[in-house]
Amino acid sequence: MATGARRVVVTQRFFDEASLAYLRGAGCEVAIAELPAGRADGDLSEDELVALLQGAEGWIVGHARVTRELLAALPELKIVSRRGVGYERVDLQAARDLGRVVTIAAGGNDASVADQAIGMMISVGRRFGEAQARMRAGSWSILMGTDLYRKTVGVIGLGRIGRSLVQRLSGFEARVLVVSSRPDPAYAARTGVSFVDLPALLAESDYVSVHAPLTPATRHLLRAETLAAMKPGAFVINTARGGLVSDRDLLAALKAGHLGGAGLDVFESESDPDMQPVTDELIALPNVVAAPHAGASTREGLDRTNMIASQCVVAVLDGRDAPTQCVVADGRVGIPAE
Structure with a gap:
């Protein structure tokens, strides 16, 4: 990967090769977090998340809590891209205040x-x-x-x-x-x-x-x-x-x-x-x-949401708008708050 590649961290399991190739083809250096057995990103502490996300400009996230404090500790992070459609664990106002974008994988699951x-x-x-x-x-x-x-x-x-x-x-x-x-x-x-x-x-x-x-x-x-x-x-x-x-x-x-x-x-x-x-x-x-919150967890559904989440990341890192139906908060300068 060339020097200066945009770092994207994925804190979800079952991230497919096509989505990984898409991110790399767009000039992203992708790190897929190795989560402890039996734990999802929603089980990680804020300190653990900060350690994983240091230097990241994009984050493809599952169910982790995205707080004001976490965002403030990650000044380089530009986009939080949910591989899913719920966003109640994300502080949207903090994202707007701190100039970040939050997206969901609308239509994927x-x-x-x-x-x-x-x-x-x-x-x-x-x-x-x-x-x-x-x-x-x-x-x-x-x-x-x-x-x-x-x-x-x-x-x-x-x-x-x-x-x-x-x-x-x-x-x-x-x-x-x-x-x-x-x-x-x-x-x-x-x-x-x-x-x-x-x-x-x-x-x-x-x-x-x-x-x-x-x-x-x-x-x-x-x-x-x-x-x-x-x-x-x-x-x-x-x-x-x-x-x-x-x-x-x-x-x-x-x-x-x-x-x-x-x-x-x-x-x-x-x-x-x-x-x-x-x-x-x-x-x-x-x-x-x-079932253990598995409604979206089919091979096909995860492939779709992985790709949509990846496309949102690339759009924002390229300075473009993510698809309108995917954006739930946009705090970038010149973009009206929701």
């Missing part, structure tokens, strides 16, 4: 997460996990399941993943109810979905799938009172963010028999270790299908 939501609906409705556990124990008795076909599905949030889910649900001839801060009559006419308020969605849906960003307004959107308002026997699917659902209240609703089950890829314990006992109880329930 929509299909992967929507596929997972469908898979969880079918798995928990048809009781696949319970059936396999019984077979392993020697019992081949048949458990009665629930169809997804022609059921009412409530979709909370209609961003890219929510729309991908709606597209897939059409194949099941599902009746789709949507809660969104921006109802779209043209979209409703085109797809047949119905925009409703949250009480109506909860009362009528057989499956409720959450696809909203985690903000102070959406934290514990599904909690004791809203879970109690759901149709008896309904299923909760959360592939978005831990904290949108009160895991403690969901556990109580499942143990009480009010809900039929849940499909969970995200948990409050990811950001609050004190919630780990609740997570452990949830994943031990026979009517819960769980």
Whole structure:
């Protein structure tokens, strides 16, 4: 690599060769962090991150917390490029104040997460996990399941993943109810979905799938009172963010028999270790299908998000604008703050 190459640090596993070649071809010196076994970048301390990122102009990041203090300790860092679409762990105002750019890999994992939501609906409705556990124990008795076909599905949030889910649900001839801060009559006419308020969605849906960003307004959107308002026997699917659902209240609703089950890829314990006992109880329930925040982790999905994250890095290091849909904060001189 020629002297003067722009240093880019990747603190994520599963970074593919095509994305690596793209960065190197754009004149970047790429360092892929060797993370300790069993730890992701979100588990690293600020001191560990600073040591890894010294001299870096670009950072392709997973779930690490990007604080004002961390950014201030890395004066050469120009762009924080999320290989994903959530950015609640990034201090966006600090990035703007300090002249940095923050991007997300918009459009890279929509299909992967929507596929997972469908898979969880079918798995928990048809009781696949319970059936396999019984077979392993020697019992081949048949458990009665629930169809997804022609059921009412409530979709909370209609961003890219929510729309991908709606597209897939059409194949099941599902009746789709949507809660969104921006109802779209043209979209409703085109797809047949119905925009409703949250009480109506909860009362009528057989499956409720959450696809909203985690903000102070959406934290514990599904909690004791809203879970109690759901149709008896309904299923909760959360592939978005831990904290949108009160895991403690969901556990109580499942143990009480009010809900039929849940499909969970995200948990409050990811950001609050004190919630780990609740997570452990949830994943031990026979009517819960769980995954370790793996909705975007397909070969194809990671290849797409790696490349989008890399393209954002190169654009900013070249002095250009990253794709508009990817930019969540831009503090460069002459660029209006969001």
